[in-house]
Amino acid sequence: MSFFSSGVEYAIHSLMCMVDDSGNGREMSVREIAELHGMPYDYLGKVFTRLAKAGLVSSLEGRNGGYQLARSPAEITIRDVALAIDENKTLFDCREVRQRMAVFDSVIPVWACDTPCSVRLVMDEAQRQMYESLARHTILSLTRRMLKKVPDSYPIQISEWLTQRRSG
Amino acid sequence: MSFFSSGVEYAIHSLMCMVDDSGNGREMSVREIAELHGMPYDYLGKVFTRLAKAGLVSSLEGRNGGYQLARSPAEITIRDVALAIDENKTLFDCREVRQRMAVFDSVIPVWACDTPCSVRLVMDEAQRQMYESLARHTILSLTRRMLKKVPDSYPIQISEWLTQRRSG
DNA sequence: GGAAATCTACTCGGATACCGCGTGTCCGAGTTATGGTGG
DNA sequence: CCACCATAACTCGGACACGCGGTATCCGAGTAGATTTCC
Structure with a gap:
């Protein structure tokens, strides 16, 4: 399976469609987003719920409620979204192989417990690089990049779909 | 769960212990490595088996057989090992959300199929960064770094454990 | 003493079992506009 | 006209079912050095 859950993908696409044509946030309900x-x-x-808990969106309860971006879309990085959904995920979890070496017969030396495993350090560094790469992109930049590859009618279609759904 | 399987960890530690004190490869059997x-x-x-298929180690069949490094430990990167064990793993698998948009009623436009999804591009870039980070470390460099943090007696202990196991 | 047969310690690959977790679904509770109803 | 009430459309959180894949185990087949046996 892949590292990032499907929730991350859903979240990114959802936040992207909550940016209107002028680059500002627009309020939408979960049902609208899901159907769209x-x-x-x-x-x-x-x-x-997780995005709200992470402070990326804020909720408006009750009828006609929904969610809106809690920050400017230029200030929400893809890293933020990934961490909001898949929190505390690590690329690699160290099983502390060193502490199970047969040369220590049931007496594990202190250094094997105190000093961090070299393998783990390399993996942690790689994970950091990955997240830094994600931090270089924001919901706004991603949205703008997408709009370049898409016919001009596309965002209009979406806006119309929204208004039509809300009226009917 | 973590992205890299436990097999990757086992593989790295195994290859590290197949480097002797002078930095060359040493032959070992799977049973020795597992018990150690x-x-x-x-x-x-x-x-x-996977490491051999990827060309990182070569096998010696039959009695007193085992595995040995197929390349110099300085030329085996952590990236090589990770790819050998967990091949074709992706950080993110794109579910092509764009093609399921409700604004296309059952008629998916060509651009939604041909142009790559922007989200996927960002994720692929992050994955590349991660693997490049792993490619900067080799089995030899990792082994050397580990030896610095470990008492001098440690590699000797392992060598003695090996010879004692083979004689007895 | 030398050749042949047997044994042993390996590498391989397939089949299978277990189990945690991602994914998705269902349901009930709390909140707030909207629309209807009665005085 | 206004107060009140029911309803609908939301957000939230817990519980649960399903299925896939990581992890591990078992077993049989093939290979080759080591050992024994036998002439």
Whole structure:
């Protein structure tokens, strides 16, 4: 399986569609977003609960409620989103092989417990590089990049789909 | 769960202990390695099959057989090992959300199929950064770094453990 | 003493079992506009 | 006209079911050095 859960993908696409044509945030409900993207509604609800808990979006309860971006889309990095959904995930979990070496017969030396495993250090560094790469992109930059590759009618279609759904 | 399987960890530690004091490769059997590290023997066997298939080690069949490094430990990067064990793993698998947008009623436009998803591009870039970070370390450099943090008696202990096991 | 047969310690690959976790679904509770109803 | 009430459309959180893949184990087949046996 892949490292990032499907929730991360859902979250990024969701936040991207919450940016309107002028680059500002727009309020949307989970149901709207789910139907627009063909995502499972209940599952997306949990995704947004996590986004809210991480402070990326804020919720408006009650009828006509929904979510809106809590920060400018230029200040929400992809790293933020990934960490909000998949928190405390590590590329590698060290099983402390050194402490199980047969040369220590049931007496593990202190250095094997205190000093960090070299393998783990290398992996942690790689993970840091990965997250730094993700931190270089924001919801806004991603949205702008997408709009370049798409016909001009596309964002209009979405806006119309939204207004039509809200009226009917 | 973590991205890299436990097999990657086993493989790295195994290859590290196949480097002798002078930095050259030394032949060892899977059973020796498994017992030395307290790793599951059968499972480690499969790990080495993959390492051999990737050309990182070469096998010597028959009695007194085993594995030896197929290249200099300075020319085996951690990236090589990770790819040998966990091949074709991706940080992120794109579910092509764009193609499920409700604004396309059952008629998916060509651009949504041809142009790559922006989200995927960002993730792929992050994955590349991660692997490049891993490629900067080799089995030899990792071994050397480990030896610095360890009492001088440690590598001697391992060598003695080996010779004693082979004689008795 | 030398050749042949047997034994042993390996590498391989397939089949399988276990189990945690990602993914998705269902349900109930709390909140707030909206619309209807009665005085 | 206004107060009140029911309803609908939301957000939230817990519980649970399903299935896949990581981890591990078992077993049989093939290979080759070591050992024994036998002439």
